[in-house]
Amino acid sequence: MKTLAQRIDDTLVNVADFPKPGVLYKDITPLFLNPDLSNDIIAEFVARAKGKIDVVCGIESRGFLYGIQIAHQLGVPFVLIRKAGKLPPPTIAQSYDLEYGSATIEINSNYIQPHDRVMIHDDVLATGGTAEASARLIEQCGAKVCQFSFIIQLDFLDGVSKLKSFTDDIVTMISY
């Protein structure tokens, strides 16, 4: 019987040179064509988070897809982290560097309470810049990041090194 990681690897699609030359894009959308696999992935995330998390924050947009299901199966709220200008006020913002230029993400500051134990969820951990900026947003709210969760981790980009100061609890379904 195949492991969950093997089933994910068999299902996702690698797209060379997308969205720009040199990037091997991990297209996770085929996972959503398979309800049994998706349910097993969500169940694994839920099992790894049970009892540890008060709020799940999903990063736009692919972090929303399993993120909201993980949150609601845990019985906790789901909060959106979005690119700048998409959320109505009150918001707080955090900017971070990209390979070329910078980006800003935002969260509704009313939806995270001080001392909440927060999971940050996204589809792919690459350089870690997006997840790190998300964690800084949570800290601005006075809450604590207790777990990061990703479907895929790209080991060669060492995103984990940017996240370890927040928590050692970094859950990934498959690493490359």
Ligand SMILES: Nc1ncnc2c1ncn2[C@@H]1O[C@H](COP(=O)(O)O)[C@@H](O)[C@H]1O
């Ligand atoms: N290789 C990739 N395939 C799909 N999506 C990717 C890939 N690399 C990055 N992403 C997206 O970008 C952010 C994470 O990037 P960081 O460098 O870790 O900030 C994540 O939301 C992915 O959807």
Ligand SMILES: O=P(O)(O)OP(=O)(O)O
């Ligand atoms: O494709 P998305 O919206 O998941 O975001 P990103 O720009 O991080 O790939």
